[in-house]
Amino acid sequence: MNRLFGALPARARAALLVVFVLLLAAPWIAGPYLLSVLVLALYYAYVGQAWNVMMGFAGQLSLGHALYVGLGAYVSAALYVHGGIGPWLGAPIAAAVAALAGAAIGFLAFRFGIGGVYFALLTIAFAEFTRIGFEHIDWLGGAGGLFLPVVERGRLDIVDLRGGPRLFYYLLLALAVGSLLLCRTLRTSRIGFYWLAIREDPDAARALGIDLFKYRVLAAAISAAMASVAGVVAAFYYNSLTPADSFGAAKSIEIILGPLVGGLGTLIGPILGAFVLTGLSEGLRALLDATGHQMPGATQLFYGIVLLLVIKYLPNGIWPGLARRLGLVERER
Amino acid sequence: MTWDVYANVIIGGILTGLVYGLMALGLSVIFGVVRVVNFAHGEMMMVAMYLAVLGCGTWGIDPLWLMVPLAALLFVFGYALQSLVVHPFMTRPDHAQFMLLVAVGMILTNGALIVFGPDARGVQVDYALDSLEWGPLLIDKVRLYAALAALAVAAALFAFFRLSATGKAIRACADNYRGALVVGLDVRRLFALTFGCGTACVGAAGAMLVLLGDVTPSLGPAYTLLAFVIVIVGGLGSMAGALVAGVLIGVSEALAGLILVPSMKSMVSFGLLILVLMFRPQGLLGRSS
């Protein structure tokens, strides 16, 4: 079962090691700007991996994944602000809440046989419903947002996750690597085989004894729980959150871009896609800044064009082709 | 609050709902025939609204007259989009089609943001504040005109699909794709025509909607969702269902704005959507499979 690492040629394993060492050393080499970009890339790599479990593995298109990220952010932030409960305890609680929400939406959808476009719309509807609802909950700051008390920069407090970008960089790196290993384990165990079978052909999967409902709900719950942890980190990194930013449709789209560009259903795809997209969009921003242009919609416009081109010309994403070229044929897809 | 307040709000809701219904009709027609879900529907409408604002501001033309050139313009856009961009995706998996149109929507929204800026734009017409009085009822003239125009466009579309030879050919494609190919119908052209008709509805509805409210680039996704809600409540692919559900949503949003807080009104439609998806996924007037 050494699909990903063991089967690699020594040359590739060495390259992987170099990349990993570079990633470990990055905060001490990179300047503050580059570090903030890397934090962003790791964030999208992680959250993309979470979404990929649901769509790439189990074949359920969620266009409302911001719901789970936002729930994670709000639950942990509210616990911290109102209850003095730190993020290390808050994160598992947030994950449990999100898993419950994911399972509940999955339960409703799959019990009533809602699939395809209807499922995608249902996920958007729940996210929007929650966004508007949260805008009217004063206890959570309403539309104006919820703010975490900010401490002076540079002070490191791991217990309450108060600190500079380096802290969050390592946290997100750990999450990105951890989620990669988790997804690899899931993918190569029975549940992963069953998810892919369901994605490929639900009727055939059923005839082989697979309980579609159970495995789909499981995918929704696991994916939601993973996504919520990204929300926890974002809440403590940015120290502020609003319903529009947390649950908005634009957020949901940003989450899914990485895996789509990198390679849906692959393990490396979400990570590769997140780094490529973040890198390109930051490059674009730097270019616009340098030429003195201020365009608020430029990044999103660029994402739209990239999405269009990738879907048209690279329907399987970057990774499968790249892997073939590097001689590492990945067989997930 | 007395009953006449409610009556006025309900009438306002019905009239606005008819315009919503026309927009949703476009989505429903596209889905019913081409089987593609236009995830950029509201974004196209937002662009139409900007064009109406521009036309009204530059040449001082009444947006209701702009309805005709805008419908024509959006028809051309829809026709080209379907035959050049969407058609090659007909055989691709559903999610690829969704994402393609999501990308188109992102391009439109942010293109508009770059071109027009983030501020709200609107139009001023001299009858903006006029209303017809009928006993205790006050009916806004703009709303009434917009609703009547929406009904006229919808009627024209119905007539096209029911009576014209092309309309019948399009319905044949919708009923039996392979059969249509076998008898030699030019499916690619008919699909493009249908997509164009759908976006023409959006163009007309956009010209009407600028009379009822301002436009910002971020309006697109909200209108896409609104169109989905209406079409799913009415039944995907059902033309009459779209209009009926448009009115239903218009009224329930207006009432929600009165009884609850105005900013919570779209929660009611999302709630309605969730309920319909759960208990009557084929929609209120949709055919059950």
Next chain:
Amino acid sequence: MALLEVTGLSKSFRGLKAVDRASFSVEAGTIVALIGPNGAGKTTCFNLIAGALPPDAGTIVLDGRSLDGLSADKACHAGIGRTFQVVKPFAQLSVLDNVTVGALRVTADVGKAQRAARRVLELLHLDHKAAHPAQILTLPERKRLEVARALATGPKLLLLDEVMAGLRPTEIDEMVGVFRTLNRETGLTILLVEHVMRAVMALAHRIIVLHHGEIIAEGAPEAVVRDPAVLACYLGGAPAA
């Protein structure tokens, strides 16, 4: 007691009776063929037994256990393995992974399941294609993959829905050989729907003839093919009573 006992099985679609009070049984260790003209209700019968469709009336008992109300996945766990008339491979998964999914019904251990899957692939002469994605297989190979996947679930009863259709005579003979060996060496019970009489005659211990949803003849192959009612229904005349 028979392995499969079907009593009074009925199913209508919009008033049209696809299967009408069909009763038959399949003895353990035998190969039984279900034949009949197009639209006779054979595939519906399969779908009812496999839990893909709920019957309007009737009972299905497998190995002493009622399958009433069981969904397709539960029916698989009860011991039904089935193939689809229109093959449904997991297109993007490798051939080995396709069969491994089936074998995972028996064990949760992926390593064990893969070893079991390899054995089944060898049996169906697909082992040389194990690493290929299923979408590049030829039709005869896809048919064999369909069988391999169903076999890997460890069924008590294997339902084969027209697995010979579209195969060349030599390929049919090869498939017949595979099923004969399976039946002889493992005692696997097989119920097959088949139009290819060459395969039916070579395989079946017993034939059941279905026409307009009703069973019109049943017995040893040589006797059934000479039955005037059967000949009449195939030749289009009214069945002689």
